[in-house]
Amino acid sequence: TQLLEQSPQFLSIQEGENLTVYCNSSSVFSSLQWYRQEPGEGPVLLVTVVTGGEVKKLKRLTFQFGDARKDSSLHITAAQPGDTGLYLCAPRSSNTGKLIFGQGTTLQVKP
């Protein structure tokens, strides 16, 4: 089983602040995905990173895949209350399609 550690587990910040959450493992992944889950709903895919060192941007969200493809980070610039949610990373199994999620980072952005 591939173990993914996400940090921090909980983060409460004020609107307008920047933040970074991390997803680390000792395993090498062919690709890794980030999802966001809002309370009472299912997760929604944000991004898939595939290439070591890859950087992808989604508006105020910047995702980076480590050079060795063992870790990833998500940076949010000028956080908004709408960014509140549970952020989950998971390596994607190309064979089965199943996802084993990290522990997640619960983000609360206060107005």
Add this chain to the structure above:
Amino acid sequence: GAVVSQHPSRVICKSGTSVKIECRSLDFQATTMFWYRQFPKQSLMLMATSNEGSKATYEQGVEKDKFLINHASLTLSTLTVTSAHPEDSSFYICSATVGVEAFFGQGTRLTVV
């Protein structure tokens, strides 16, 4: 994107009874679906892989006789929590994959009293 629908969204049942949760792919066919369980303020834990026309594959530590999975058609998988107890109270979510993206149902909040 693809749509996965779960029903019911909330259910309260008495201890000892069984509860069935449905997961449907509305605009695509899914030979494989996945069932997850989520406790408050925690991540999603994969319970099992539901395979159309064959037996489900359960993750380690998940009781297959407790959580019965049936995937009788290409658009429907069901999870039945048998002889439910209060410790089975949780948020259950299903998903199906289209290409590289997993689409999740809205989840089912199960409360066993």
